[in-house]
Amino acid sequence: MNCQARRDNILLYAADALEASERDELRGHLATGCPSCTGVLAEAQAILALLPRALASTAPPASARDRLMQRIRAEQASIPSPTPIPVKPVRKTAARQTPWRWVIGASMGSAALAASITLALMWGTYRQGRDVVNSKDLRMVSLDSTTAVSGTHGRIFWDREKNDWRLYVFDLAPPPPGRTYELWFITPAGAVAAGTFDVGKGGRGSLEVPLPPNLGPVAAAAISDEPMSGSQTPTGKIWLQGKVE
Amino acid sequence: MQTGSSPDGPADDYALMEAVISLRDADALGQLYDRHCGLVFTLCLRTLQDRAEAEDVLIEVFHELWDRSARYDPVRSSPQTYLVLLARSRAIDRLRSKSGQALPASDHPDLEQAANSANPLEQVELGEDRARVVSALQQLEPAQRQAIECSFYEGLSHSRVARKLGKPLGTVKSSIRSGLIKLREMLRESP
Numbered sequence: 001m002n003c004q005a006r007r008d009n010i011l012l013y014a015a016d017a018l019e020a021s022e023r024d025e026l027r028g029h030l031a032t033g034c035p036s037c038t039g040v041l042a043e044a045q046a047i048l049a050l051l052p053r054a055l056a057s058t059a060p061p062a063s064a065r066d067r068l069m070q071r072i073r074a075e076q077a078s079i080p081s082p083t084p085i086p087v088k089p090v091r092k093t094a095a096r097q098t099p100w101r102w103v104i105g106a107s108m109g110s111a112a113l114a115a116s117i118t119l120a121l122m123w124g125t126y127r128q129g130r131d132v133v134n135s136k137d138l139r140m141v142s143l144d145s146t147t148a149v150s151g152t153h154g155r156i157f158w159d160r161e162k163n164d165w166r167l168y169v170f171d172l173a174p175p176p177p178g179r180t181y182e183l184w185f186i187t188p189a190g191a192v193a194a195g196t197f198d199v200g201k202g203g204r205g206s207l208e209v210p211l212p213p214n215l216g217p218v219a220a221a222a223i224s225d226e227p228m229s230g231s232q233t234p235t236g237k238i239w240l241q242g243k244v245e
Numbered sequence: 246m247q248t249g250s251s252p253d254g255p256a257d258d259y260a261l262m263e264a265v266i267s268l269r270d271a272d273a274l275g276q277l278y279d280r281h282c283g284l285v286f287t288l289c290l291r292t293l294q295d296r297a298e299a300e301d302v303l304i305e306v307f308h309e310l311w312d313r314s315a316r317y318d319p320v321r322s323s324p325q326t327y328l329v330l331l332a333r334s335r336a337i338d339r340l341r342s343k344s345g346q347a348l349p350a351s352d353h354p355d356l357e358q359a360a361n362s363a364n365p366l367e368q369v370e371l372g373e374d375r376a377r378v379v380s381a382l383q384q385l386e387p388a389q390r391q392a393i394e395c396s397f398y399e400g401l402s403h404s405r406v407a408r409k410l411g412k413p414l415g416t417v418k419s420s421i422r423s424g425l426i427k428l429r430e431m432l433r434e435s436p
Contacts, residue, residue, distance in 0.1 A: 008422070011429055017396050017403070017421050042321050047432045049322075049329035051397060052288040054378045060286035060303055061296075065278055068304045072271050072311055138268060157267075 001025070003036045010037060014044035137161050141221055143169070143242040152203070154240045156221055164210040165194070169223070171203040172239065179225040183207055184234055186220035186244075194221075196230045218244050258324040266314045274311050281325060282307075285332045292336035292398050302339055306332045337400035381431040389424030392417050 006026060012018040013026050030037055143154030151171035158165050167183055175181055183194040192215060199205035211218070220243050225236040258280065264273035285306055289299035306328065310317070317327055382390055388410075395406040407417040 008426055011425050012422060015393075015397060015421075015425055016400065017425070038321070043433065044429065045322055045330055046326045047429050048397065049326040050374070050378050050432055051382075051393075051428075052284055052291070052329060052333075053375045054382055055287045055291055057283050058287045058290055059283050060300055064286075064300045064303055065275070065282065068278060068307050069271065069275055071304070071308060072274065075312075076269070076271060 003034060003040075006037055007040055010040045011044040011047075014041060014048055139245070141165075141242050141244050143167075143221060143223065143240040145240055146238050152240070154223065154242070156242070158244075162210070164208060165221075167197070167205075167207040167209075167221075169197075169199065169203070169205045169240065172199045172205060172223075173203060174199060175225040178228060179236065180228050180230070181205065181223055181239070182226040182230055182234070182236075183209070184222045184224065185211070185215060185218050186222055187216050187218055189216065191222070191234050193230060193232060196226065196228075220244055259319060262314075262317060262319065262324045265311065266317065271311075274307065277310070277324065277328075278307050281328050284325070285328055288329060288332050288398075289336045292333070292340055292400075298339060299336070302332065302336050306335055309335070333397070333400075340399065378432065381428055384431060385424050385427060386420070388412070388416070389420045389427070392420040393424045393428070396421055 006029065009018055009022055009026055013023060018026065026037075030041065137160035139158040139160060141156040141158060143156065145152035152169075152173070153171070154167060154169040156165050156167050165183075169181075172181070180196045180198060182196045185192040185194050192212065194209045195207050197205045197207040220241060222234070222238050222242075223240040224234045224238050226234070258277065261273045261277045261280075264270040265277065282303060286299055286303045289302045289306075290296065293299050293302065309331065310328065317324070322330070385393070391410055392406055392412075395401045395409055396403075401409065403418050403421070404414055406421070407414040410417065412420075
Protein backbone atom coordinates (compact mmCIF):
# COMPACT_ATOMS: atom_id res chain seq x y z
CA MET A 1 0.00 0.00 0.00
CA ASN A 2 1.36 3.40 -0.93
CA CYS A 3 0.90 6.67 0.94
CA GLN A 4 -1.91 7.87 -1.30
CA ALA A 5 -3.82 4.68 -0.62
CA ARG A 6 -3.29 5.10 3.12
CA ARG A 7 -4.96 8.49 3.16
CA ASP A 8 -8.45 7.30 4.07
CA ASN A 9 -7.14 4.75 6.52
CA ILE A 10 -5.27 7.50 8.32
CA LEU A 11 -8.52 9.38 8.80
CA LEU A 12 -10.14 6.28 10.26
CA TYR A 13 -7.08 5.63 12.37
CA ALA A 14 -7.29 9.12 13.84
CA ALA A 15 -10.90 8.43 14.72
CA ASP A 16 -10.05 5.04 16.28
CA ALA A 17 -12.24 3.48 13.64
CA LEU A 18 -9.74 1.38 11.74
CA GLU A 19 -9.74 -2.39 11.71
CA ALA A 20 -6.99 -3.90 13.82
CA SER A 21 -5.06 -5.44 10.96
CA GLU A 22 -5.01 -2.21 9.00
CA ARG A 23 -4.22 -0.25 12.14
CA ASP A 24 -1.11 -2.29 12.81
CA GLU A 25 0.12 -1.83 9.26
CA LEU A 26 -0.48 1.89 9.44
CA ARG A 27 1.18 2.26 12.82
CA GLY A 28 4.22 0.54 11.46
CA HIS A 29 4.34 2.89 8.54
CA LEU A 30 3.82 6.01 10.65
CA ALA A 31 6.62 4.85 12.89
CA THR A 32 8.97 5.24 9.95
CA GLY A 33 8.34 8.98 10.14
CA CYS A 34 6.84 9.26 6.66
CA PRO A 35 6.36 13.03 6.34
CA SER A 36 3.46 12.73 3.93
CA CYS A 37 1.42 10.41 6.13
CA THR A 38 2.37 12.31 9.26
CA GLY A 39 0.95 15.42 7.66
CA VAL A 40 -2.21 13.61 6.62
CA LEU A 41 -2.62 12.36 10.18
CA ALA A 42 -2.22 15.87 11.57
CA GLU A 43 -4.87 17.13 9.19
CA ALA A 44 -7.23 14.30 10.10
CA GLN A 45 -6.80 15.00 13.81
CA ALA A 46 -7.44 18.69 13.28
CA ILE A 47 -10.66 17.93 11.41
CA LEU A 48 -11.87 15.49 14.05
CA ALA A 49 -11.11 18.00 16.77
CA LEU A 50 -13.61 20.34 15.14
CA LEU A 51 -16.54 17.99 15.75
CA PRO A 52 -17.28 18.98 19.37
CA ARG A 53 -17.90 22.51 18.17
CA ALA A 54 -21.20 21.30 16.83
CA LEU A 55 -22.36 20.52 20.36
CA ALA A 56 -24.36 23.02 22.34
CA SER A 57 -21.70 24.59 24.55
CA THR A 58 -21.92 24.09 28.28
CA ALA A 59 -19.75 26.08 30.65
CA PRO A 60 -18.09 24.21 33.51
CA PRO A 61 -18.62 25.41 37.06
CA ALA A 62 -16.21 28.12 38.22
CA SER A 63 -15.04 25.80 40.96
CA ALA A 64 -13.34 23.60 38.37
CA ARG A 65 -10.84 26.31 37.53
CA ASP A 66 -10.14 26.90 41.20
CA ARG A 67 -9.53 23.21 41.78
CA LEU A 68 -7.14 23.02 38.85
CA MET A 69 -5.14 26.07 39.79
CA GLN A 70 -4.96 25.16 43.46
CA ARG A 71 -3.59 21.77 42.54
CA ILE A 72 -0.96 23.27 40.26
CA ARG A 73 0.08 25.97 42.71
CA ALA A 74 0.43 23.38 45.43
CA GLU A 75 2.63 21.22 43.21
CA GLN A 76 4.73 24.21 42.21
CA ALA A 77 5.26 25.12 45.84
CA SER A 78 6.51 21.64 46.63
CA ILE A 79 9.16 21.64 43.88
CA PRO A 80 12.62 22.82 45.02
CA SER A 81 14.30 25.68 43.19
CA PRO A 82 16.29 24.63 40.16
CA THR A 83 20.01 24.29 40.44
CA PRO A 84 22.16 27.02 38.93
CA ILE A 85 22.78 26.65 35.24
CA PRO A 86 26.35 26.11 34.09
CA VAL A 87 27.12 28.70 31.48
CA LYS A 88 29.73 28.64 28.80
CA PRO A 89 32.63 31.09 29.10
CA VAL A 90 32.18 34.26 27.15
CA ARG A 91 34.88 36.17 25.36
CA LYS A 92 34.92 39.62 26.88
CA THR A 93 35.84 42.49 24.62
CA ALA A 94 36.01 46.21 24.96
CA ALA A 95 33.08 48.07 23.57
CA ARG A 96 33.76 49.69 20.25
CA GLN A 97 32.05 52.69 18.84
CA THR A 98 29.94 51.21 16.10
CA PRO A 99 27.05 52.81 14.27
CA TRP A 100 24.39 50.50 15.60
CA ARG A 101 21.53 52.92 15.45
CA TRP A 102 20.43 51.41 12.16
CA VAL A 103 20.24 48.02 13.75
CA ILE A 104 18.09 49.24 16.60
CA GLY A 105 15.93 51.33 14.33
CA ALA A 106 15.38 48.55 11.87
CA SER A 107 14.58 46.16 14.65
CA MET A 108 12.01 48.51 16.15
CA GLY A 109 10.26 48.63 12.83
CA SER A 110 10.16 44.93 12.16
CA ALA A 111 7.13 42.85 12.98
CA ALA A 112 7.37 40.12 15.58
CA LEU A 113 7.29 36.60 14.21
CA ALA A 114 4.32 35.15 15.93
CA ALA A 115 2.90 32.76 13.38
CA SER A 116 2.14 29.39 14.72
CA ILE A 117 4.50 27.63 12.40
CA THR A 118 7.32 29.81 13.66
CA LEU A 119 6.55 28.93 17.21
CA ALA A 120 6.34 25.34 16.20
CA LEU A 121 9.85 25.44 14.85
CA MET A 122 11.05 26.85 18.13
CA TRP A 123 9.51 24.16 20.19
CA GLY A 124 12.03 21.39 20.09
CA THR A 125 14.78 23.53 21.47
CA TYR A 126 12.56 25.23 24.00
CA ARG A 127 11.54 21.91 25.37
CA GLN A 128 15.15 21.01 25.91
CA GLY A 129 15.66 24.16 27.91
CA ARG A 130 12.37 24.35 29.73
CA ASP A 131 13.75 23.07 33.00
CA VAL A 132 16.42 25.71 33.21
CA VAL A 133 14.44 28.63 31.89
CA ASN A 134 12.61 28.96 35.16
CA SER A 135 13.53 32.41 36.31
CA LYS A 136 11.05 34.62 38.09
CA ASP A 137 12.36 37.56 36.12
CA LEU A 138 12.66 36.51 32.52
CA ARG A 139 12.44 38.64 29.42
CA MET A 140 12.33 37.52 25.85
CA VAL A 141 14.01 39.24 22.93
CA SER A 142 12.80 38.40 19.44
CA LEU A 143 15.40 38.33 16.71
CA ASP A 144 14.12 38.88 13.20
CA SER A 145 15.89 37.95 10.02
CA THR A 146 17.40 40.71 7.94
CA THR A 147 16.92 38.56 4.87
CA ALA A 148 13.80 37.36 3.15
CA VAL A 149 14.41 33.76 4.18
CA SER A 150 11.16 32.47 5.60
CA GLY A 151 11.30 30.98 9.05
CA THR A 152 14.71 32.31 10.06
CA HIS A 153 14.40 33.82 13.50
CA GLY A 154 15.76 33.71 16.99
CA ARG A 155 14.78 34.18 20.59
CA ILE A 156 16.85 35.26 23.55
CA PHE A 157 15.69 34.50 27.04
CA TRP A 158 17.21 37.03 29.41
CA ASP A 159 17.32 35.64 32.92
CA ARG A 160 17.42 38.86 34.89
CA GLU A 161 18.05 37.02 38.14
CA LYS A 162 21.25 35.42 36.89
CA ASN A 163 21.84 38.08 34.28
CA ASP A 164 22.52 35.70 31.48
CA TRP A 165 21.15 35.21 27.98
CA ARG A 166 20.07 32.03 26.32
CA LEU A 167 19.95 32.36 22.58
CA TYR A 168 18.04 30.01 20.29
CA VAL A 169 18.06 30.38 16.53
CA PHE A 170 15.93 28.53 14.03
CA ASP A 171 16.18 27.91 10.31
CA LEU A 172 19.41 29.81 10.10
CA ALA A 173 21.44 28.72 7.10
CA PRO A 174 24.98 27.49 7.72
CA PRO A 175 27.46 30.37 7.71
CA PRO A 176 29.65 30.91 4.65
CA PRO A 177 32.68 28.59 4.42
CA GLY A 178 35.32 29.47 6.99
CA ARG A 179 32.91 31.62 8.97
CA THR A 180 30.88 31.20 12.13
CA TYR A 181 28.04 33.09 13.74
CA GLU A 182 28.63 35.60 16.50
CA LEU A 183 26.16 37.18 18.88
CA TRP A 184 26.52 40.83 19.83
CA PHE A 185 25.26 42.87 22.73
CA ILE A 186 24.37 46.23 21.22
CA THR A 187 24.83 49.02 23.72
CA PRO A 188 24.70 52.80 23.26
CA ALA A 189 28.50 52.69 23.35
CA GLY A 190 28.79 50.08 20.62
CA ALA A 191 28.78 46.36 19.98
CA VAL A 192 30.20 43.93 22.50
CA ALA A 193 31.02 40.38 21.46
CA ALA A 194 28.93 37.83 23.30
CA GLY A 195 30.18 34.59 21.78
CA THR A 196 30.21 32.42 18.73
CA PHE A 197 28.01 29.47 17.92
CA ASP A 198 27.29 26.99 15.18
CA VAL A 199 24.05 25.84 13.68
CA GLY A 200 23.13 22.22 13.26
CA LYS A 201 20.28 20.22 11.87
CA GLY A 202 17.33 22.33 10.87
CA GLY A 203 19.38 25.49 11.15
CA ARG A 204 19.13 25.39 14.92
CA GLY A 205 21.72 26.76 17.24
CA SER A 206 21.98 27.96 20.80
CA LEU A 207 24.29 29.86 23.06
CA GLU A 208 24.30 30.61 26.77
CA VAL A 209 26.24 33.65 27.88
CA PRO A 210 26.42 35.78 31.00
CA LEU A 211 26.20 39.52 30.52
CA PRO A 212 29.65 41.00 31.19
CA PRO A 213 29.95 43.14 34.31
CA ASN A 214 29.72 46.87 33.65
CA LEU A 215 28.19 46.21 30.27
CA GLY A 216 25.62 48.91 30.81
CA PRO A 217 22.22 49.03 29.16
CA VAL A 218 21.70 46.72 26.21
CA ALA A 219 19.52 48.21 23.52
CA ALA A 220 19.56 45.41 20.98
CA ALA A 221 21.08 42.11 19.97
CA ALA A 222 22.45 41.09 16.62
CA ILE A 223 24.03 38.09 14.96
CA SER A 224 26.62 38.37 12.21
CA ASP A 225 28.91 35.94 10.45
CA GLU A 226 32.54 36.28 11.45
CA PRO A 227 35.86 34.46 11.06
CA MET A 228 36.05 31.15 12.91
CA SER A 229 38.07 32.75 15.70
CA GLY A 230 35.40 35.38 16.23
CA SER A 231 35.78 39.11 16.02
CA GLN A 232 36.18 41.97 18.44
CA THR A 233 33.79 44.04 16.42
CA PRO A 234 31.27 43.03 13.76
CA THR A 235 32.78 42.64 10.33
CA GLY A 236 30.36 40.40 8.49
CA LYS A 237 26.78 40.44 7.36
CA ILE A 238 24.09 40.92 10.00
CA TRP A 239 21.68 37.97 9.78
CA LEU A 240 19.41 38.50 12.77
CA GLN A 241 18.65 41.46 14.97
CA GLY A 242 16.21 42.48 17.62
CA LYS A 243 15.49 45.28 20.02
CA VAL A 244 15.77 44.66 23.75
CA GLU A 245 12.62 46.02 25.32
CA MET B 246 -14.88 33.46 31.77
CA GLN B 247 -14.61 32.56 28.17
CA THR B 248 -16.15 29.23 27.52
CA GLY B 249 -15.48 28.91 23.85
CA SER B 250 -12.44 29.33 21.71
CA SER B 251 -11.35 32.70 20.58
CA PRO B 252 -11.75 33.00 16.83
CA ASP B 253 -8.51 34.92 16.58
CA GLY B 254 -6.79 32.76 19.08
CA PRO B 255 -4.54 30.19 17.44
CA ALA B 256 -1.41 32.34 17.53
CA ASP B 257 -2.10 33.24 21.14
CA ASP B 258 -2.66 29.59 21.95
CA TYR B 259 0.82 28.78 20.75
CA ALA B 260 2.28 31.61 22.76
CA LEU B 261 0.49 30.40 25.86
CA MET B 262 1.66 26.85 25.29
CA GLU B 263 5.15 28.15 24.84
CA ALA B 264 4.91 29.85 28.21
CA VAL B 265 3.56 26.70 29.84
CA ILE B 266 6.28 24.50 28.46
CA SER B 267 9.28 26.80 28.53
CA LEU B 268 8.52 28.98 31.51
CA ARG B 269 6.22 26.75 33.56
CA ASP B 270 3.87 29.70 33.70
CA ALA B 271 0.75 28.69 35.63
CA ASP B 272 -1.01 31.89 34.62
CA ALA B 273 -0.56 30.92 30.99
CA LEU B 274 -2.16 27.57 31.75
CA GLY B 275 -5.02 29.44 33.38
CA GLN B 276 -5.48 31.47 30.24
CA LEU B 277 -5.46 28.35 28.10
CA TYR B 278 -8.08 26.94 30.42
CA ASP B 279 -10.22 30.04 30.06
CA ARG B 280 -10.02 29.83 26.30
CA HIS B 281 -10.87 26.16 25.95
CA CYS B 282 -12.59 24.92 29.08
CA GLY B 283 -16.02 25.30 27.51
CA LEU B 284 -15.19 23.15 24.52
CA VAL B 285 -13.40 20.53 26.60
CA PHE B 286 -16.13 20.39 29.22
CA THR B 287 -18.85 20.14 26.58
CA LEU B 288 -17.03 17.23 24.97
CA CYS B 289 -16.52 15.48 28.30
CA LEU B 290 -20.14 16.02 29.24
CA ARG B 291 -21.32 14.59 25.94
CA THR B 292 -19.27 11.47 26.46
CA LEU B 293 -19.86 10.94 30.15
CA GLN B 294 -23.38 12.35 30.55
CA ASP B 295 -22.49 13.33 34.10
CA ARG B 296 -21.47 16.82 35.18
CA ALA B 297 -19.33 15.74 38.11
CA GLU B 298 -17.47 13.19 36.01
CA ALA B 299 -17.05 15.69 33.20
CA GLU B 300 -15.64 18.25 35.62
CA ASP B 301 -13.15 15.72 36.95
CA VAL B 302 -11.95 14.85 33.46
CA LEU B 303 -11.77 18.53 32.52
CA ILE B 304 -9.39 19.13 35.42
CA GLU B 305 -7.47 15.96 34.61
CA VAL B 306 -6.96 17.07 31.02
CA PHE B 307 -5.59 20.49 31.88
CA HIS B 308 -3.49 19.06 34.67
CA GLU B 309 -2.02 16.58 32.23
CA LEU B 310 -1.34 19.41 29.83
CA TRP B 311 0.64 21.04 32.61
CA ASP B 312 2.29 17.99 34.04
CA ARG B 313 3.27 16.36 30.77
CA SER B 314 3.51 19.39 28.57
CA ALA B 315 6.65 18.08 26.88
CA ARG B 316 4.46 15.56 25.11
CA TYR B 317 2.86 18.31 23.13
CA ASP B 318 4.32 18.70 19.67
CA PRO B 319 3.22 21.86 17.87
CA VAL B 320 4.34 20.44 14.57
CA ARG B 321 1.70 17.74 14.87
CA SER B 322 -1.26 19.69 16.18
CA SER B 323 -2.54 23.00 17.42
CA PRO B 324 -3.01 23.38 21.17
CA GLN B 325 -6.77 23.18 20.70
CA THR B 326 -6.61 20.02 18.63
CA TYR B 327 -4.32 18.48 21.21
CA LEU B 328 -6.66 19.42 24.04
CA VAL B 329 -9.77 18.13 22.30
CA LEU B 330 -8.21 14.81 21.38
CA LEU B 331 -6.71 14.42 24.83
CA ALA B 332 -10.09 15.18 26.40
CA ARG B 333 -11.82 12.70 24.14
CA SER B 334 -9.32 10.02 25.03
CA ARG B 335 -9.55 10.64 28.78
CA ALA B 336 -13.33 10.86 28.76
CA ILE B 337 -13.62 7.58 26.88
CA ASP B 338 -11.13 6.00 29.28
CA ARG B 339 -13.31 7.14 32.16
CA LEU B 340 -16.40 5.82 30.45
CA ARG B 341 -14.82 2.44 29.86
CA SER B 342 -13.56 2.26 33.43
CA LYS B 343 -17.14 2.23 34.55
CA SER B 344 -17.40 -1.30 33.29
CA GLY B 345 -20.66 -3.06 33.78
CA GLN B 346 -22.60 0.13 33.68
CA ALA B 347 -25.03 0.87 30.96
CA LEU B 348 -23.92 3.03 28.10
CA PRO B 349 -24.94 6.62 28.57
CA ALA B 350 -28.15 7.70 26.98
CA SER B 351 -27.73 10.48 24.50
CA ASP B 352 -29.85 13.03 26.30
CA HIS B 353 -27.25 15.73 25.82
CA PRO B 354 -27.43 17.72 22.61
CA ASP B 355 -25.36 15.76 20.17
CA LEU B 356 -24.14 16.02 16.66
CA GLU B 357 -27.43 15.04 15.14
CA GLN B 358 -29.51 17.30 17.33
CA ALA B 359 -27.23 20.22 16.81
CA ALA B 360 -27.23 19.65 13.10
CA ASN B 361 -30.98 19.33 12.91
CA SER B 362 -31.72 22.28 15.15
CA ALA B 363 -29.45 24.75 13.50
CA ASN B 364 -30.99 27.32 11.21
CA PRO B 365 -29.11 30.08 9.40
CA LEU B 366 -29.83 32.65 12.11
CA GLU B 367 -28.68 30.31 14.86
CA GLN B 368 -25.59 29.52 12.89
CA VAL B 369 -24.62 33.17 12.77
CA GLU B 370 -25.21 33.47 16.48
CA LEU B 371 -23.26 30.34 17.20
CA GLY B 372 -20.25 31.67 15.43
CA GLU B 373 -18.55 30.88 12.21
CA ASP B 374 -16.62 27.89 13.40
CA ARG B 375 -19.59 26.11 14.83
CA ALA B 376 -21.75 26.99 11.88
CA ARG B 377 -19.15 25.54 9.58
CA VAL B 378 -19.06 22.23 11.42
CA VAL B 379 -22.81 22.05 11.84
CA SER B 380 -23.28 22.76 8.15
CA ALA B 381 -20.91 19.94 7.27
CA LEU B 382 -22.71 17.56 9.60
CA GLN B 383 -26.05 18.49 8.11
CA GLN B 384 -24.83 17.26 4.78
CA LEU B 385 -24.18 13.77 6.11
CA GLU B 386 -26.84 11.12 5.99
CA PRO B 387 -28.43 10.54 9.41
CA ALA B 388 -26.97 7.04 9.52
CA GLN B 389 -23.50 8.43 8.95
CA ARG B 390 -23.89 11.05 11.68
CA GLN B 391 -25.22 8.57 14.20
CA ALA B 392 -22.46 6.08 13.56
CA ILE B 393 -19.72 8.71 13.74
CA GLU B 394 -21.18 10.12 16.92
CA CYS B 395 -21.21 6.74 18.66
CA SER B 396 -17.68 6.06 17.54
CA PHE B 397 -16.24 9.49 18.27
CA TYR B 398 -17.91 10.39 21.53
CA GLU B 399 -18.40 7.01 23.10
CA GLY B 400 -15.41 5.19 21.70
CA LEU B 401 -17.55 2.26 20.62
CA SER B 402 -16.20 -0.45 18.36
CA HIS B 403 -17.91 -1.01 15.05
CA SER B 404 -19.74 -4.02 16.39
CA ARG B 405 -21.01 -2.14 19.43
CA VAL B 406 -22.09 0.76 17.26
CA ALA B 407 -23.98 -1.73 15.11
CA ARG B 408 -25.63 -3.25 18.17
CA LYS B 409 -26.58 0.11 19.60
CA LEU B 410 -28.04 1.42 16.37
CA GLY B 411 -29.57 -1.93 15.40
CA LYS B 412 -27.88 -1.95 12.03
CA PRO B 413 -25.76 -4.50 10.19
CA LEU B 414 -22.07 -4.35 10.97
CA GLY B 415 -21.15 -3.81 7.33
CA THR B 416 -23.52 -0.88 7.09
CA VAL B 417 -22.03 0.75 10.15
CA LYS B 418 -18.48 0.31 8.91
CA SER B 419 -19.41 1.79 5.60
CA SER B 420 -21.28 4.69 7.21
CA ILE B 421 -18.36 5.63 9.45
CA ARG B 422 -15.87 5.45 6.66
CA SER B 423 -17.89 7.32 4.07
CA GLY B 424 -19.12 9.85 6.63
CA LEU B 425 -15.65 10.69 7.89
CA ILE B 426 -14.30 11.03 4.38
CA LYS B 427 -17.18 13.31 3.45
CA LEU B 428 -16.60 15.41 6.58
CA ARG B 429 -12.94 15.72 5.79
CA GLU B 430 -13.61 16.95 2.30
CA MET B 431 -16.16 19.48 3.49
CA LEU B 432 -14.22 20.82 6.43
CA ARG B 433 -10.90 21.06 4.68
CA GLU B 434 -12.45 22.96 1.81
CA SER B 435 -14.04 25.48 4.12
CA PRO B 436 -12.23 28.79 4.59
